[in-house]
Amino acid sequence: MLISVLGSAAGGGFPQWNCGCENCRAVRAGNHALRARTQESVAVSADGEAWVLLNASPEIRAQIEAFDGLWPRAPRHSPIAGLVLTNGDLDHCLGLFSLRESHPLVVHATDSVRLGLTQENAFYRTLERFPGQLTWRNLALGEEQPLGDGALRVTAVAVPGKVPLHLEGRAPPSAGDNVGLVVRDTRSGGKLAYFSTVAGPSDALSRALADASIVFFDGTFWSSDELIRAGLGTRRAEDMAHWPIGGTGGSLGFLARQPGRRYLIHVNNTNPVLREDGDERRALLAAGVDVAHDGLELSC
Numbered sequence: 227m228l229i230s231v232l233g234s235a236a237g238g239g240f241p242q243w244n245c246g247c248e249n250c251r252a253v254r255a256g257n258h259a260l261r262a263r264t265q266e267s268v269a270v271s272a273d274g275e276a277w278v279l280l281n282a283s284p285e286i287r288a289q290i291e292a293f294d295g296l297w298p299r300a301p302r303h304s305p306i307a308g309l310v311l312t313n314g315d316l317d318h319c320l321g322l323f324s325l326r327e328s329h330p331l332v333v334h335a336t337d338s339v340r341l342g343l344t345q346e347n348a349f350y351r352t353l354e355r356f357p358g359q360l361t362w363r364n365l366a367l368g369e370e371q372p373l374g375d376g377a378l379r380v381t382a383v384a385v386p387g388k389v390p391l392h393l394e395g396r397a398p399p400s401a402g403d404n405v406g407l408v409v410r411d412t413r414s415g416g417k418l419a420y421f422s423t424v425a426g427p428s429d430a431l432s433r434a435l436a437d438a439s440i441v442f443f444d445g446t447f448w449s450s451d452e453l454i455r456a457g458l459g460t461r462r463a464e465d466m467a468h469w470p471i472g473g474t475g476g477s478l479g480f481l482a483r484q485p486g487r488r489y490l491i492h493v494n495n496t497n498p499v500l501r502e503d504g505d506e507r508r509a510l511l512a513a514g515v516d517v518a519h520d521g522l523e524l525s526c
Contacts, residue, residue, distance in 0.1 A: 232289035235263035237317035286321030307374035336402030386425035416526030439526035445490025
């Protein structure tokens with residue numbers, strides 16, 4: 227399986243357009259210890275010809291242009307064979323509407339994510355301009371299913387999370403509101419565990435990561451009160467359905483016990499792990515965990 231990280235930041239990217247925190251100021255000033263990042267999305271392929279996107283970030287056009295594996299190979303063509311949405315957060319699905327130019331697309335999502343994206347949404351009409359423009363494939367929890375016509379298979383795993391902010395109070399919570407993905411290459415046997423939004427530990431999460439070759443895991447916040455201490459918000463990480471990395475009971479202890487290559491993704495602009503020369507980054511590396519960056523390419 228070939229893996230290309232198109233974007234590695236949380237919603238808003240890094241630097242965030244309206245943020246003057248210490249990290250954002252430093253990366254704008256050209257501090258070499260920090261890298262700019264676009265919002266989280268990853269492309270996977272069994273053969274390097276057809277690719278499936280895991281989430282569709284608002285910066286999808288720039289991400290496609292930055293990775294030549296996704297460039298058209300004919301006057302009207304795309305190597306993108308499908309997309310998989312892990313939840314209905316805007317930073318995970320807005321890019322879908324940028325792919326409206328008369329090209330058929332296949333989208334894998336749970337029923338609750340699909341309904342949240344399509345119901346009462348006038349923008350959705352841009353993806354219904356001709357029959358078959360958009361084909362939905364249901365992600366049934368716990369059931370492995372094919373991704374396109376290649377050797378890749380995907381299993382959706384329900385993990386602790388919440389409905390997107392714009393849907394709060396409009397529908398009861400569902401197990402399909404937030405999922406992680408296990409992508410398996412049937413030829414190589416390699417497994418990618420992709421869990422970019424995780425509110426906390428669960429048995430299902432532990433089982434999914436137990437034999438993964440590569441893990442991408444929620445790296446949004448280092449500490450529970452990160453935004454509060456920075457004067458940038460009033461909510462804790464847990465209030466936004468993110469498991470803090472550091473501290474007692476943080477996800478780093480859990481990740482340190484997992485096999486395979488482990489990377490944080492969906493990293494918020496305030497997170498000190500973005501500083502490659504910082505104590506938090508050294509603590510990660512000592513535990514065998516790294517931070518994904520835009521342009522990272524892996525295989526398993």
